[in-house]
Amino acid sequence: MKSCVIVFPASNCDRDAAVALEQATGQKPDMVWHGETSLPDTDFILLPGGFSYGDYLRSGAMAGRSPIMQDVVKKAEDGVPVLGICNGFQVLTETGLLPGALMRNAGLEFICGMQTLQVANTQSRFTRGLSDRAFVDFPVAHHDGNYTADQETLNRLEGENLVAFRYVTNPNGSSRNIAGILNEKGNVLGLMPHPERVISPLLGGEDGTAFFATALKEFG
Template sequence: MQTAVIVHPAANCDRDAQVALRAATGNEPAMVWHAETELPQADLIVVPGGFSYGDYLRSGAMAARSPIMGEVAKRAGDGVPVLGICNGFQILTEAGLLPGALLRNAHIDFVCGMRTLRVDSTDSPFTRGYESGAYVRFPVAHHDGNFEADEETLNRIEGEGRVAFRYVENVNGSARAIAGVLNEKGNVLGMMPHPERVISPLLGGEDGAVFFRQLIEAIQ
């Protein structure tokens, strides 16, 4: 199992993703700098969180146009699973790989801390190991995590079973409490919470370790 982590300037969760993937696969992930134009062979690509390019213009807007994202889009089109976490979710929406947009939190506050999510869709490698309606706890840490889309888009992604996770407590005002959304093929997931930050009891929980372990098992 080979994985890759995309590294953008001012990302601050790429090493967390690296550690989580190493633990889940037993292999060292490829750390791919944003200026590269080629990706090594990878069975899973992770676009991690952080504040790429200092969140100038809009969160994720500049990173979405970095050279490596063209290859990420191509691999996604070929069916390779792509996971965007927090700023990675913002980047994937800005790159057109996921619907909607991540706006400023409804109360204009930076939200941070452990939050409970409900698993909605299990029809993807990211959530196949869960039962529908299961609960997980992942930390959040964002200022622009308010997922919004027009009503037609929201109805479509709901009807197609593309809502992977919902907030039990809607901490940022996201439409329909959406915390994670899938693309049409189900091989691209964007989520604001951080499963890579809870992969050990020493870090406050193991729900993230379960998430990555189940994901790797579904891909293999």
């Protein structure tokens, strides 16, 4: 299975994501520079965490308009799975592939630490491999993770079962404790917590291994 990681200026979780993908697929992902205009042949696209463009203008705003993103949006619309983690989630909302926006944390502080998440959707292709567990522990590390959308959008996300993960203890003020959401087709997932940072006992957990292994098997 071929996967790729998009690298923006000031991405900083791109190599962690590459290790997680290689661990799950047995194949090194292609690392694609944001200035490219077309993606290589790929079965899975990952937008990594970081502070692309120094969070100028709005988190994810500049990266969302990078040359490569036109092809990412096209592939997503064609059904290729796209996973956005942290800054990657912010980029997905900025491109319109996912609704809503990630605002400054309610407490105004950068937060960093392990979070217990409820697996809110156990039917999506990204998450059904986790259906044997009600909760996963993934760490967060962000300043702008406060998920915001209008009431109608929030009601639709809940009504259509598009909330993938919820915080058990809300760390950032996110509406309805939302930590991650899916698009209607179920091939785009954005989440603020970092599954790629818990892929070995040496890193403090292995819930990320389970997430990547089952999600990539689904899409493989």
